[in-house]
Amino acid sequence: MAFGLLNTVLEKSETLLGSDHASVVSMNLFVALLGACIVLGHLLEETRWMNESITALIIGSCTGIVILLISGGKSSRILVFSEDLFFIYLLPPIIFNAGFQVKKKQFFRNFMTIMLFGAIGTLISFAIISLGAMHFFEKMNIGDLTISDYLAIGAIFSATDSVCTLQVLNKDDTPLLYSLVFGEGVVNDATSVVLFNAIQRFDLTHINSTIVMEFAGNFFSLFILSTALGVAAGLLSAFTIKKLYFGKIKHSTDREVALMMLIAYLSYMLAELFHLSSILTVFFCGITMSHYTWHNVTEKSKVTTKHTFAALSFLAEIFIFLYVGMDALDIEKWDVVRNSPGQSIGVSAILLGLILLGRAAFVFPLSFLSNLTKSSPDEKIDWKKQVTIWWAGLMRGAVSMALAYNQFTTSGHTKLLGNAIMITSTITVVLFSTVVFGLLTKPLVKHLQPPSNKPSTPTSSFTETLLNRDGDGSYIENHEPLHRTQGQSDYILDHPITLAMFWNTPSRAIHHYWRKFDNAVMRRTFGGRGVSTVVPGSPIDTSVQQLWIEDVEDKEQHGEP
């Protein structure tokens, strides 16, 4: 459907190409494509290989080809990539949502390890890629690249894109791994951007110890100030909402939601104002908000904010991948490098190699270091987890693209060979790593981290039905699993819940606990018949179960016991 529309729309756009109208046309097309990505991504969800990022990337490329053919080879783009669009509108919701949805308990428990991977690891990877690029590219005769360019290349290709892996990892089956990959991904993004900005600001042609010291001082003060600003903004929102107690009056949910959105955005803009790292600020603002503000708002505000931020982040991610896919085919960029395809492929291959190496060079040693400090075997990172973490950071995405554009296209597309090669190589690396590494991720993760088959399996089918239905009551008439427990004893604590149960399948364990508790309460209250006697479809029945679900989900979401 979207492609039928595309044709009509593009024909129209050629006849009516006033600049205003053209932008209306391209916005229509883009919105329709975003919708198509969601629908197709959903339809492909079941397959073993695909995920939403790859779907969007492929749809973007196909659209690019179609536009290229229709426009007679002139252009494949319907929107001009703007750094502002990316850094002001698309990145903040993604990073904020990452902070807002993070499992705080896991995040803070593994705080040191995450910081080790995210900050120190990124610096190691940056150093290896920069030095490697300097070593190889100087021999390849690809135009004048300054020392700043080489350092920028290191920062550009240190910025991982762990969205793909996160779509595959199960946060209930492997909470440690999930939190490490998730946390590292965000801290890594922030570190790369801070590094990149520091490189652009300092004159690094003559490196001496003073400059290195200043550089390091700048880097760490940025890190600390940005975090502090984010935490302060989060606390301000919590204080305002708690103090004013919006819940008392009508329309309070709308006000609370509006205020949370505003303060989140304000934290981002304030960081920009004070030249701090807005990514880091908005991430810690998200964490603080979910930890303090979220508990002071109404139930409806909780549901609304949780899902609104997730939906906006989801849209922004798809938007980015769709754009990258479409932009990859822009003919102008390939014009300059057309005469030297070997060089371009060589550069891309070297960069991919350096990425693999740079990541291996910190994941395995730092995991070893981290394991030295842990006593419990559950907290140690075994080699399968190490490989998964290594793999999860191999994808390169929109952050790399945005930084590369910033460094190598000062005024539109430059005609300099060096810059042109770096842009096309970045595109190649992003496409290759996202599609090829991305497609291999699902099978690899399944192989390394097989889904757990724990004794609670009979319960889990019911739990999953409920949870997957996302709080809607329509599955609830299925009472079979409830009857299944009738033979067991119904008193609380007669089947103590082991720590291992919580560890491996926290949601199931909690649900298990809740059902027992409810049975016991209802037995005492209503005459010893337990939950299974509730009239199917009656308000009590569905609402009690809904309470379980919400409780279980909130616990999962916010990582509190």
Add this chain to the structure above:
Amino acid sequence: MAFGLLNTVLEKSETLLGSDHASVVSMNLFVALLGACIVLGHLLEETRWMNESITALIIGSCTGIVILLISGGKSSRILVFSEDLFFIYLLPPIIFNAGFQVKKKQFFRNFMTIMLFGAIGTLISFAIISLGAMHFFEKMNIGDLTISDYLAIGAIFSATDSVCTLQVLNKDDTPLLYSLVFGEGVVNDATSVVLFNAIQRFDLTHINSTIVMEFAGNFFSLFILSTALGVAAGLLSAFTIKKLYFGKIKHSTDREVALMMLIAYLSYMLAELFHLSSILTVFFCGITMSHYTWHNVTEKSKVTTKHTFAALSFLAEIFIFLYVGMDALDIEKWDVVRNSPGQSIGVSAILLGLILLGRAAFVFPLSFLSNLTKSSPDEKIDWKKQVTIWWAGLMRGAVSMALAYNQFTTSGHTKLLGNAIMITSTITVVLFSTVVFGLLTKPLVKHLQPPSNKPSTPTSSFTETLLNRDGDGSYIENHEPLHRTQGQSDYILDHPITLAMFWNTPSRAIHHYWRKFDNAVMRRTFGGRGVSTVVPGSPIDTSVQQLWIEDVEDKEQHGEP
């Protein structure tokens, strides 16, 4: 707080006035002011006179004065008003939300009356204001105004802004009145914009019957096609979500919410693409989505979409009033008219008079016509309601401003006396009508439509506590009102609910009904003790009550029995 920030920020902005940085500063300031408006608007909620629009307008003006003083009289604006910003980003969420939250039952029951007021009434008002302006202004020597200008003036000042009144009217106490004012407001906006566009498109210097016929045909085809597109987009979203059945899988809520946002925006952009009335399209898309799509999504999607759209609309409204307040003091606009203050005041006064007259000229006759077709006295519009409807449409707001900018500032602020006077008069009319008429609205509505004091008052305190708490469970431990019913009979239908109860306080009546029903069900199920015996604080207790609340609210929201 916001003003302390303002000072620091502005000092900073003067030293660092790079254009990028300046825009970051103004965005920070604007976001902080929006937050201040929400907080102050909340604090002033209790007072008899204020509402959020007036608060935002006053905060905007004060900010304007402060900026004017700091910048030494150069400028009072931190954002340049852009029609695109208004028509693409601010208006769609407001109008879509209006459609999404409309009480459909009331809306469709009064459809003919609403259309009569919204379409025919606006045309009458347009004719009177245009003719009156032509009659008076030609004698006043205020520069060259063409016939198109006079017609545009009619369209500009026919566009009402009923937000103020709606904040005061209670949709439960006066459902008929609320739906009339609400529906008329939206149809009126659409009619004015369609009219305005038609005026700009046609050459109206030589009016003859052919042109009038063409004009009318254009107007009505726009009306019908726009409505059809909106309904089609809404149905598409319902079909997609129902067919794909997102609810089955994980993260379905995020996808559903994202898809609903996308399709709503797509309907708006498609209307722009085909040169239809995007306001009308997005309004009917909202109605269709709340009628069909909303019932096919998960519970969490329902809560999320309802409150997200409301919050976005709320933010957009405050943004507009804040901007209008700030823009009103822009010194440049007042420069030209400074030498002829009498003329400017005269024009504003005449326009205000014409607005009062133009509205009276259709509200009272059309109400009389509408009453002829109704048999039940409940459906008739008595004179108090007529006065309220007349008053509700006297405020002029952002739509008038945007249209006036479009007509009278072709390239920045024109230096022509006629245009300058029209712009300043529009600002004067908008400020005066919003602040003066707006401040009088609460007392007037209270006088004309006193809040009902019906026998259900003892129940209402409990209901209101629950409803006002917006679904949060924290008030629920107060069981007093439940005990109060123990003396009464608990069977269903032994106290038939009168129509008058539903009419005056539908939420209370429904709640009453629900409590009876629940008591009876629980009695049968759990051994005859009814709700009041539930263990306080147990999951069943809170969740049953929460179900009531949600049910009552949803019914109110979507007007279904």
